[in-house]
Amino acid sequence: MQYVVGIDIGGTNLVVGCVADDGSALHGLLREPTRPEEGPDAVVHRLIGMAQRAMEQTAHAVPTVAFAGLGVGSPGPLNTKTGTVLLTPNLGWIDMPLRARLQQGLGLQTELDNDANCATLGEWWQGAAQGSSHVLGLTIGTGIGGGIILNGEIYHGAVDTAGEFGHTTIDADGRRCKCGNYGCLEAYASGPAIALRAIEAIEAGEESTLPEYVGNHLRRVSAETVYEAAKDGDELALEVVKETSRLIGAGIANLVNSFNPEVVVVCGGVTLAGDRLFIPLRREVNRRAFKPAASACRIVAGELPGTAGVYGAALMYLQRRQHEWGGAAGAGGSGSAPHA
Amino acid sequence: MQYVVGIDIGGTNLVVGCVADDGSALHGLLREPTRPEEGPDAVVHRLIGMAQRAMEQTAHAVPTVAFAGLGVGSPGPLNTKTGTVLLTPNLGWIDMPLRARLQQGLGLQTELDNDANCATLGEWWQGAAQGSSHVLGLTIGTGIGGGIILNGEIYHGAVDTAGEFGHTTIDADGRRCKCGNYGCLEAYASGPAIALRAIEAIEAGEESTLPEYVGNHLRRVSAETVYEAAKDGDELALEVVKETSRLIGAGIANLVNSFNPEVVVVCGGVTLAGDRLFIPLRREVNRRAFKPAASACRIVAGELPGTAGVYGAALMYLQRRQHEWGGAAGAGGSGSAPHA
Numbered sequence: 318m319q320y321v322v323g324i325d326i327g328g329t330n331l332v333v334g335c336v337a338d339d340g341s342a343l344h345g346l347l348r349e350p351t352r353p354e355e356g357p358d359a360v361v362h363r364l365i366g367m368a369q370r371a372m373e374q375t376a377h378a379v380p381t382v383a384f385a386g387l388g389v390g391s392p393g394p395l396n397t398k399t400g401t402v403l404l405t406p407n408l409g410w411i412d413m414p415l416r417a418r419l420q421q422g423l424g425l426q427t428e429l430d431n432d433a434n435c436a437t438l439g440e441w442w443q444g445a446a447q448g449s450s451h452v453l454g455l456t457i458g459t460g461i462g463g464g465i466i467l468n469g470e471i472y473h474g475a476v477d478t479a480g481e482f483g484h485t486t487i488d489a490d491g492r493r494c495k496c497g498n499y500g501c502l503e504a505y506a507s508g509p510a511i512a513l514r515a516i517e518a519i520e521a522g523e524e525s526t527l528p529e530y531v532g533n534h535l536r537r538v539s540a541e542t543v544y545e546a547a548k549d550g551d552e553l554a555l556e557v558v559k560e561t562s563r564l565i566g567a568g569i570a571n572l573v574n575s576f577n578p579e580v581v582v583v584c585g586g587v588t589l590a591g592d593r594l595f596i597p598l599r600r601e602v603n604r605r606a607f608k609p610a611a612s613a614c615r616i617v618a619g620e621l622p623g624t625a626g627v628y629g630a631a632l633m634y635l636q637r638r639q640h641e642w643g644g645a646a647g648a649g650g651s652g653s654a655p656h657a
Numbered sequence: 658m659q660y661v662v663g664i665d666i667g668g669t670n671l672v673v674g675c676v677a678d679d680g681s682a683l684h685g686l687l688r689e690p691t692r693p694e695e696g697p698d699a700v701v702h703r704l705i706g707m708a709q710r711a712m713e714q715t716a717h718a719v720p721t722v723a724f725a726g727l728g729v730g731s732p733g734p735l736n737t738k739t740g741t742v743l744l745t746p747n748l749g750w751i752d753m754p755l756r757a758r759l760q761q762g763l764g765l766q767t768e769l770d771n772d773a774n775c776a777t778l779g780e781w782w783q784g785a786a787q788g789s790s791h792v793l794g795l796t797i798g799t800g801i802g803g804g805i806i807l808n809g810e811i812y813h814g815a816v817d818t819a820g821e822f823g824h825t826t827i828d829a830d831g832r833r834c835k836c837g838n839y840g841c842l843e844a845y846a847s848g849p850a851i852a853l854r855a856i857e858a859i860e861a862g863e864e865s866t867l868p869e870y871v872g873n874h875l876r877r878v879s880a881e882t883v884y885e886a887a888k889d890g891d892e893l894a895l896e897v898v899k900e901t902s903r904l905i906g907a908g909i910a911n912l913v914n915s916f917n918p919e920v921v922v923v924c925g926g927v928t929l930a931g932d933r934l935f936i937p938l939r940r941e942v943n944r945r946a947f948k949p950a951a952s953a954c955r956i957v958a959g960e961l962p963g964t965a966g967v968y969g970a971a972l973m974y975l976q977r978r979q980h981e982w983g984g985a986a987g988a989g990g991s992g993s994a995p996h997a
Contacts, residue, residue, distance in 0.1 A: 474917020577814020
């Protein structure tokens with residue numbers, strides 16, 4: 318049985334696992350904190366160790382295993398052709414030849430792509446977007462990433478930067494974003510932005526029980542705290558959650574009118590809020606987007622929390638190899654990938 | 658020589674012409690006012706007459722001509738499979754079986770698509786976007802339409818509504834748009850919206866020479882008047898033009914970050930403003946969009962004013978036929994289209 322190692326590099330966690338090339342199994346799933354402050358060499362070193370352990374565990378579970386290669390999802394922007402990560406503000410990497418480093422360290426053919434692209438591809442392959450030809454993914458965490466999957470393959474655009482939905486303007490004169498732009502969706506609806514909007518309101522004098530959740534260290538309020546307090550009925554938290562749904566809804570309505578997708582998969586911790594997020598969000602999309610486009614589009618939570626990026630990185634590797642070998646593109650993992 | 662009849666239906670004008678299937682020639686170009694108030698039957702009747710005259714003129718110029726079929730670009734939303742226009746607010750059509758009506762009236766195989774899709778495809782085929790694989794079009798007129806051309810073909814999305822860039826939000830709490838949404842690009846930067854913003858400012862007491870251009874009938878101010886007064890140095894008009902460039906720039910920056918196109922082609926009367934539009938517009942895109950994506954993207958005026966829609970409708974017809982016959986997609990007009 319052929320397996321592909323999948324790596325998902327996040328600002329907070331590294332996740333590694335081995336995926337059967339037909340998507341039927343995932344073995345050796347490992348997760349540990351990224352600790353970017355240790356520098357790129359240390360992170361790469363640990364990734365190599367994690368991948369080796371994941372392969373050992375998989376070999377125990379599947380004695381006939383063979384490893385076809387390695388797929389890596391990394392924050393970008395990056396160059397998929399040279400395998401270089403150009404710049405990742407959250408990790409502090411610049412012009413990092415990640416593909417070459419991992420390929421050398423593990424002796425496995427390696428392919429690199431954007432982390433949100435991989436997560437969306439994973440949801441298309443084994444998660445919430447199976448069977449759909451026009452898929453968008455929105456990953457909401459420290460930042461807001463996005464991915465576009467058309468006919469089962471990542472859409473890259475001209476220079477690999479397509480899908481940066483977090484950095485689309487929903488208020489032309491709005492909040493300054495870390496990217497330099499004004500009024501980006503990410504400046505309102507990323508985890509830190511949700512927390513900041515609540516903190517600012519309290520600092521401006523609004524009443525809330527939120528400080529009690531963090532021992533009155535207001536700066537410790539996180540998006541999770543806000544959603545927890547909302548569940549407990551805190552009025553300010555409820556207002557922030559409602560406003561967040563409305564803003565994400567405005568962002569998704571733009572995507573619906575632009576791409577006319579069959580499904581938008583929302584991934585990340587914020588989806589744990591469930592109906593509290595999705596009901597007002599869907600209402601906002603229906604209010605804003607064209608009726609036929611909105612009616613044709615499901616808006617759902619990801620079904621592979623924590624592993625979508627690993628599945629997607631593995632399939633991305635297989636598809637890249639298939640293209641190289643001149644095989645047909647598409648439904649992925651046909652076993653025509655070469656043996657490492 | 659095979660030709661295809663192309664029809665471009667606009668809110669203001671109907672344009673018809675006959676295009677050689679390799680794009681090398683356009684004959685029998687005819688244009689007349691749409692006059693939607695006469696009702697759909699009268700418009701269809703006139704379109705049939707225009708197409709017959711266009712074919713006659715083409716037969717005079719090219720004695721060996723044969724007509725392969727008819728491509729029609731119409732405002733939407735529409736269903737390309739059934740050939741039905743579902744709804745066009747500007748024309749007042751509802752569930753109009755346009756393809757069947759034209760096919761019957763002319764005895765030519767007919768294919769239907771969105772007008773802005775066709776205009777963008779025309780610019781890819783014979784205009785400003787030749788040779789590019791990732792193309793977006795923005796048509797600015799009575800409304801703001803859009804088109805997406807990937808690898809030389811129209812990207813339709815799930816139910817034919819992709820590319821509605823005029824109805825993407827750039828200010829979540831902004832001006833109400835005719836579509837029901839708030840803060841749409843179209844509500845600020847369509848021709849009528851440009852005029853309205855100037856009129857509102859004058860009504861609110863701002864000084865301007867604009868009323869002099871329209872015999873003091875303020876409601877007769879159009880986008881053209883505003884651009885003319887700006888050229889003459891009117892301060893209010895200059896401010897409206899600058900703000901318009903900034904808002905279109907914000908909208909295009911969203912497209913650049915989402916699609917990572919090689920080129921965005923801007924079509925419509927507003928492009929006559931030239932540098933006065935494009936210099937601040939490009940500056941705004943560079944300020945807002947990701948550097949690699951902005952650097953990779955040309956933002957240019959269409960090169961086929963008045964005929965892009967006719968060229969694109971003709972190529973759309975040829976591509977649809979090729980797909981049906983199982984031929985290779987792509988560079989269009991290979992002459993493999995069937996004879997009508």
